[in-house]
Amino acid sequence: MESQIEKFKQIVINNNSNRDFRFHEWMVKYHLEIVEKIAMELCGIYPEANRDIVQTLVWFHDFGKSIDENNEKEITIREGTKALLDCGFSQDFIDKVVYHWEIMEKKNEEDLNNAPIETKIISSADGAAHFVGVFYATYFADGNDFSYTIKELEDKMKKDWERKIVLPEVKEAFKNRYKFMQEMIGNFPDKFL
Numbered sequence: 457m458e459s460q461i462e463k464f465k466q467i468v469i470n471n472n473s474n475r476d477f478r479f480h481e482w483m484v485k486y487h488l489e490i491v492e493k494i495a496m497e498l499c500g501i502y503p504e505a506n507r508d509i510v511q512t513l514v515w516f517h518d519f520g521k522s523i524d525e526n527n528e529k530e531i532t533i534r535e536g537t538k539a540l541l542d543c544g545f546s547q548d549f550i551d552k553v554v555y556h557w558e559i560m561e562k563k564n565e566e567d568l569n570n571a572p573i574e575t576k577i578i579s580s581a582d583g584a585a586h587f588v589g590v591f592y593a594t595y596f597a598d599g600n601d602f603s604y605t606i607k608e609l610e611d612k613m614k615k616d617w618e619r620k621i622v623l624p625e626v627k628e629a630f631k632n633r634y635k636f637m638q639e640m641i642g643n644f645p646d647k648f649l
Contacts (some may be wrong), residue, residue: 457508461515463543468515468522479594486589488514488523494581494626501625505573512553513578516540517560529561563619576622583620586612587633592640610641 472483479487492514499507519539520531533554540550556575560568561580568579586592592609617634621627639645 460543460545461508461511464512464545465515466538467539467543468519471519471522474522476501478525480522481529482594483518483522487585487591488518490585490588491517491578491581494584495577498577498581498625501575502573505577506552509549509552509556509574510577512540512545512549513560513574514555514581516553517557517578517582518613532557554602560620564615569620571622580621580623580626584614584626584630586616587630587637592637606641613637613641 468488469484471477472488473480477483492511495514496507497509497541499505499510514534516527516532518532520528520533523531537550537554540553543548545553555585556572556578559566559571559575560579563579568576571579592613613634622632
């Protein structure tokens with residue numbers, strides 16, 4: 457399984473290195489690798505989680521974004537599953553990966569607190585990774601005017617914090633980062649000292 461995951465990971469890295477992809481300079485180092493680190497730490501806390509599924513989800517969850525951002529979900533299902541099959545994963549394993557990814561994608565309609573542990577891990581790791589490094593600073597830097605960018609950033613942060621990050625260990629570890637990001641969008645404390 458390790459060699460199959462590594463093959464898939466390399467496909468994703470290559471896809472994300474495409475200069476036509478607007479996040480090609482940072483997506484792997486400043487997002488996917490951070491999601492992987494957080495997810496693997498969480499697998500240590502939740503040993504009942506299937507590590508192979510979690511690690512594959514790390515590299516699967518944004519698969520379509522680098523290929524066609526406007527049709528990301530459709531591309532992830534079609535091309536992502538094809539790539540998994542080409543890497544030698546069984547159809548049963550691929551079905552499990554897609555199952556967890558589809559639950560994660562319903563974060564706005566369903567409470568992920570009730571999801572399987574693998575889904576909770578990947579969702580929490582993905583949401584938390586947005587609070588690390590350059591993600592928020594660069595994700596919305598696409599030429600929008602400043603006020604629109606702030607609103608967009610606020611909505612994304614709220615979704616990440618309230619809908620995606622569902623594991624208590626992650627909420628606790630990232631609460632100061634969240635507080636700092638709130639200040640970045642103008643939600644200042646009553647006192648600074």
